[in-house]
Amino acid sequence: MPSPNASPTLYLLHALGASSGSFQRIGDALTGHVDVQGIDLPGFGSAAAVSDTSLEATVEHVVRVLSARARGRWMLGGHSMGGKIAALVAARVLDGTAPLTGLAGMVLLAPSPPRPEPMDEERRAAMLSWVDDGAISEQDAETFIAQNTARPLDPGAHSVALTDLRRTSPTAWRAWLETGSRVDARADVGRLDLPVLVLAGEDDTDLGAAAQPGLLADVYPRARFHPLADTGHMIPFERAPEAAAAIAAFVADEVLAGPVVPDAWARLIAGDRVDARTRGILNRRAMPDDRGYAPRALDLAQLTLLREIADLVVPQDGPAIDIAARVDAQLARGEGDGWRPEGLPPDPEAYRRGLNTLAAVWPTDPIERETVLRAAIDGDGPAEGELDADLLAAWLEDARVDLVRQWLAHPASMARTGFDGFATGGREPLRGYVHLELGRREDWEPADVGGTIATGDAA
Incomplete structure (x- = not known):
């Protein structure tokens, strides 16, 4: 079983025009506390050449990446555009339709909400015009950075932001502004009852600290809203140390509570022997x-x-x-x-x-x-x-x-007592047991099936 104090992994989805590299500074500041891993979304960063940049394809891309990477106790998060995508992915984890388990919380940085994103239409039109002739120009990229920061970035952060904007796929840029940001995904996301930290800048216009409670309180009943003074929209570049400190405190207070489901049992829950409804129930219980x-x-x-x-x-x-x-x-x-x-x-x-x-x-x-x-x-x-x-x-x-x-x-208790009777569904109508013999384990069962139950005399 993983150590209850082991550093959880935080998978972060970047903003429009950014990449996984935008989280490097936050990750460095959280070394030893949280393992930060960014994911490049279709049309951005290392995935700039991906052709299908629709919202649905992006969500499926993230689920595939997490299915390959996510183990133990992990968190999901997103910055701006990535926040909306993270919400859709988390909803699939909690209802069991994604073949994943272990989600223990979310970290959102100035997130776009599940509802249509509030955005000035003149500004939207201007941003769309930037890709009329192909990739975003250096001048338009500089304009974008200036519009989304409270004060000039340091040279290193500015260079990363500028490079990411200029290599962004025009198709992906247009798809988000024309469609993704306008999609009302509230019915798909629903109400997500899990620990959530929301960071937002006080100088951010549309998705800032003043706006976020109204946009997200009905989606995340356990959200903790943390405002950042003298901060615009580009939090990972503007306030990496402050963001990291808030994330570390949040993880210690909210995410590390409770037992961890052992790896073998987590693989069983995420696998094809467990139907979506049962997986969702177990994920919510955990x-x-x-x-x-x-x-x-x-x-x-x-x-x-x-x-x-x-x-x-x-x-x-x-x-x-x-x-x-x-x-x-x-x-x-x-x-x-x-x-x-x-x-x-x-x-x-x-x-x-x-x-x-x-x-x-x-x-x-x-x-x-x-x-x-x-x-x-x-x-x-x-x-x-x-x-x-x-x-x-x-x-x-x-x-x-x-x-x-x-x-x-609780799934961790099921693992401790050796109960795996939930693993009889999946793609087939019924996937039961072949051998019903005391002490005999099926090939698909965890090797450590069975264990000791902690009980008190008063029980």
């Missing part, structure tokens, strides 16, 4: 938990107590899954196992009453907590409270099942 999660069915005190109960029921070594928060989200969605012990109210209310009853006698000492929980499980709970001792014991049976189910549902 997403790092929201460190700032706000309870929806419980109040904060109740969620805190449920987390302490979870630590006793399902003790976890290494980066932990916030299974209590996942149970709260389950309650808020009205989901459950369809079973309610006689005498208990519906699940959300039963949780609130059960937690309030335990809160009255809950000690601060961890060892004493285990004693109190064991007594309540055995029917020797508090004599007074919102649930009597018998109903409290009945509720705790349900609660323990919910907590264990949320832990087992």
Whole structure:
């Protein structure tokens, strides 16, 4: 299994007229924290000669590159035009249609939104005129750089930006301005519930810090918006050190939370034995938990107590899954196992009453907590409270099942317990098992199938 502290990889998609080389400075500043790899999009950089530069072809190109490269825990990001493409790719990862797993967050730099990009039509027409006679001229490239920066770039950054603009395919330049930027992809992207950092310059006109929350808040509910002062649109060239610092903090706070799915199991999930719907479910379950999660069915005190109960029921070594928060989200969605012990109210209310009853006698000492929980499980709970001792014991049976189910549902837990029963779909209607014998592994199963489950006495 990869080390939970291993540097994740950030795959970045560049802006219009740029290339993967535009991220070199950010990558250098993140050495030892994040491995930054840029991807040249069709019509730009090393892929300038690619003929199909449509939005769909570009998305498929990125999926192919990621399928060949992405391993372990990784992130996806994009600058300007690349932000819209990144959103479309991430949507395919989270719904399982892309043969990928391991996505743990996004980093967006002044991104074009899934909706049509806000752009002054006169400026669009002027930029289109730059390729009427072929490649962008040096004079027009200089104009573009000046329009998109808050102050002149240093010579090295300026040289890279100028070279990238001049070698851009006129077809790709025109395709984005005429079609790609105007496409409304909100229905395809939907709502992406994953950690997201959005960097934007305060001096950027259309896609700056003031505009981004309104453009993206409904797409990325977990977005963290980070403004950059005295910065225009060309963030990788204007503010590489500041961008790198913000990315490093974001990764430490949001992306490294939770366990990593072992490589062999990740390959199985991404492979052709797993159908798209199942892969999407597993990819969403593997997403790092929201460190700032706000309870929806419980109040904060109740969620805190449920987390302490979870630590006793399902003790976890290494980066932990916030299974209590996942149970709260389950309650808020009205989901459950369809079973309610006689005498208990519906699940959300039963949780609130059960937690309030335990809160009255809950000690601060961890060892004493285990004693109190064991007594309540055995029917020797508090004599007074919102649930009597018998109903409290009945509720705790349900609660323990919910907590264990949320832990087992995570792909890393499936790997740990050796469960690969999800790998029976894919391109064929059913791809089951040939050998149903104790201790015998199918050829397609991970070599380390099976393992040890961490459980507590209170479970």
